[in-house]
Amino acid sequence: MKNIIYKFSNFLDYIAGYALVLVMLLVVANVVLRAFGVPIMGTVEFVGLLTAIAVGMSLAHCATSGGHIAVSLFFSKMSKGLQQITSILVNTVVFIFLWVIVWRLWIYAVTLRDTGQISLTMGISFYPFVMAIAVGFAIYSLVVLVKIADNFKGGVEE
Amino acid sequence: MNPVTVGIISTIIFLFLLVLRMPIAISMALVGFFGVSYLTNPQAAYRVLASELYSTFSSYPLSVTPMFIMMGFFAYHAGIGNKLYQFAYKTLGGIRGGLAMATELACAIFGAVCGSSPATAATIGSIAIPEMRKYKYKDSLASASVAAGGGLGIVIPPSVPLVIYGLTTEQSISKLFLAGILPGILLTGLYMMAIWVVVKRNPSLAPTSSGPRPDIKELFDTLRGVLLDVFIIFALSVGGLFAGWFTPTEAGAVGAAGVLLVTILRGYMDMSKFHKALRDTTRTTAMIMLLIGGATIFSRLISLSRIPFEIADWVSTLPLPTFVVLFIILLIYLFLGMIIDTIPLILITVPIFYPVVVDTLGYDPFWFGAIIAIIVTMAVITPPVGVNIYVIKGVAQDIPLEKIFSGITPFLIAAIVCCVLMVMFPQIATFLPSLV
Numbered sequence: 001m002k003n004i005i006y007k008f009s010n011f012l013d014y015i016a017g018y019a020l021v022l023v024m025l026l027v028v029a030n031v032v033l034r035a036f037g038v039p040i041m042g043t044v045e046f047v048g049l050l051t052a053i054a055v056g057m058s059l060a061h062c063a064t065s066g067g068h069i070a071v072s073l074f075f076s077k078m079s080k081g082l083q084q085i086t087s088i089l090v091n092t093v094v095f096i097f098l099w100v101i102v103w104r105l106w107i108y109a110v111t112l113r114d115t116g117q118i119s120l121t122m123g124i125s126f127y128p129f130v131m132a133i134a135v136g137f138a139i140y141s142l143v144v145l146v147k148i149a150d151n152f153k154g155g156v157e158e
Numbered sequence: 159m160n161p162v163t164v165g166i167i168s169t170i171i172f173l174f175l176l177v178l179r180m181p182i183a184i185s186m187a188l189v190g191f192f193g194v195s196y197l198t199n200p201q202a203a204y205r206v207l208a209s210e211l212y213s214t215f216s217s218y219p220l221s222v223t224p225m226f227i228m229m230g231f232f233a234y235h236a237g238i239g240n241k242l243y244q245f246a247y248k249t250l251g252g253i254r255g256g257l258a259m260a261t262e263l264a265c266a267i268f269g270a271v272c273g274s275s276p277a278t279a280a281t282i283g284s285i286a287i288p289e290m291r292k293y294k295y296k297d298s299l300a301s302a303s304v305a306a307g308g309g310l311g312i313v314i315p316p317s318v319p320l321v322i323y324g325l326t327t328e329q330s331i332s333k334l335f336l337a338g339i340l341p342g343i344l345l346t347g348l349y350m351m352a353i354w355v356v357v358k359r360n361p362s363l364a365p366t367s368s369g370p371r372p373d374i375k376e377l378f379d380t381l382r383g384v385l386l387d388v389f390i391i392f393a394l395s396v397g398g399l400f401a402g403w404f405t406p407t408e409a410g411a412v413g414a415a416g417v418l419l420v421t422i423l424r425g426y427m428d429m430s431k432f433h434k435a436l437r438d439t440t441r442t443t444a445m446i447m448l449l450i451g452g453a454t455i456f457s458r459l460i461s462l463s464r465i466p467f468e469i470a471d472w473v474s475t476l477p478l479p480t481f482v483v484l485f486i487i488l489l490i491y492l493f494l495g496m497i498i499d500t501i502p503l504i505l506i507t508v509p510i511f512y513p514v515v516v517d518t519l520g521y522d523p524f525w526f527g528a529i530i531a532i533i534v535t536m537a538v539i540t541p542p543v544g545v546n547i548y549v550i551k552g553v554a555q556d557i558p559l560e561k562i563f564s565g566i567t568p569f570l571i572a573a574i575v576c577c578v579l580m581v582m583f584p585q586i587a588t589f590l591p592s593l594v
Contacts, residue, residue, distance in 0.1 A: 028408075028412055126216075
């Protein structure tokens with residue numbers, strides 16, 4: 001299970017990386033074309049939406065490598081047993097809260113869809129991007145779940 | 159319960175969660191969510207949670223952050239830092255302590271294309287430390303000079319911490335970058351001077367007048383090579399921003415594309431390095447954007463609690479000279495910087511202290527940004543957290559941590575001197591922004 005979740009986060013991270021490359025290329029193309037008086041319509045909107053995809057898709061992979069920074073100073077002074085109990089409790093709270101985020105993002109996306117919210121210039125619907133972020137948080141929560149399972153087996157993240 | 163009490167209790171709970179090693183971004187979002195829920199109603203808190211996260215992640219102004227991060231990681235993985243060290247090494251390597259000074263110079267120039275302090279320390283450290291050891295430099299000087307030099311990129315534009323400060327305070331990123339230039343050069347000079355002084359006092363730290371003699375032809379070749387590349391990329395990206403041609407996001411994208419293009423043309427970049435750079439970029443982007451999302455939710459609570467206004471009111475009635483209050487605030491920054499990483503430190507503290515320092519005490523917002531950057535450079539080399547120290551430990555695993563920490567004192571003194579000079583002569587930071 002851990003393998004599947006980690007591989008899927010890895011795959012999403014590739015999408016995130018190329019979304020950022022796309023942002024870079026789009027912005028540079030717009031700068032160049034603007035100099036010739038033909039800017040790319042909706043660049044600001046595309047950049048915002050692609051960045052949203054990039055962030056959403058990279059949340060889980062960042063968590064697999066302990067990238068979401070925390071303060072380890074006090075934790076490292078705890079005994080091994082206390083570290084294990086603390087990790088289980090903290091990760092459980094994080095897992096539940098991530099699902100609250102997923103739930104509220106999904107409801108927000110449905111509201112945006114039902115009220116027909118679209119971007120001003122290109123008329124792009126916002127809701128699929130909110131849903132993509134919700135999926136990113138859902139996979140992030142699964143990574144946390146894997147960590148809880150590891151904690152129960154005695155593993156504590158360094 | 160009145161809003162201030164709710165704010166204070168929430169902050170204590172937030173700190174408690176940090177002690178338990180909950181990710182900082184999640185702690186801020188969690189506490190912010192419950193605090194807003196208590197002070198308004200759960201429905202409002204739900205709306206804040208979803209809409210703030212989405213608007214943070216999809217914000218055009220915030221997309222500047224991944225672009226400058228990408229620029230830095232392209233430069234890092236393509237090995238531009240190593241080539242810069244070769245240049246600095248050939249220029250300064252012949253004088254006593256020159257290899258350590260070359261390290262500072264290389265870090266400062268690399269800081270002009272890379273806004274990440276640990277990446278600078280890692281890239282320069284991996285080549286500079288073995289070189290200094292070869293010439294019998296003491297490990298304390300060798301490792302501490304790289305750790306300190308790595309922090310120079312925080313002050314020298316483009317700097318991700320200054321971007322975060324600008325976005326948090328809604329100040330011009332272009333002017334903040336300008337504000338960082340002279341303090342960055344000053345700090346580089348002070349670090350080099352600190353090396354000169356310690357080596358003069360204790361010649362055994364850098365025993366031989368070692369290193370290569372500068373060869374004019376070689377220097378010229380390096381100038382034409384990587385240094386020219388760095389100059390062109392910096393001039394195009396950050397220069398375009400200063401000239402008002404680009405928005406910050408465009409400057410970042412042009413910089414990233416510039417580094418990518420140059421490194422491909424020079425043959426420094428291949429597919430594997432490109433993917434590694436993308437990996438590091440997405441990892442850092444996810445970390446920072448989630449932090450900003452969490453901090454935005456937390457700052458909603460802080461605004462509702464009115465804590466910043468209460469602190470500003472209280473400070474304005476204190477019977478103390480303004481510079482004493484400022485000194486206390488800077489000490490708080492230094493202390494917090496010892497236990498919290500750079501970006502969360504800025505995100506957590508700036509909304510609280512910025513109104514006090516800028517609105518109540520009347521200091522210049524760009525000057526405050528620059529001095530925070532200097533304080534943060536101290537924080538990244540100060541125990542117990544001192545992220546650059548651990549990066550150096552990773553690069554040179556056989557050097558004990560105590561040895562690295564023992565060598566940082568001269569650099570801390572240099573940074574303190576830089577802060578004092580900036581308090582005495584604020585023009586060091588305010589002069590360049592005042593020109594535009």
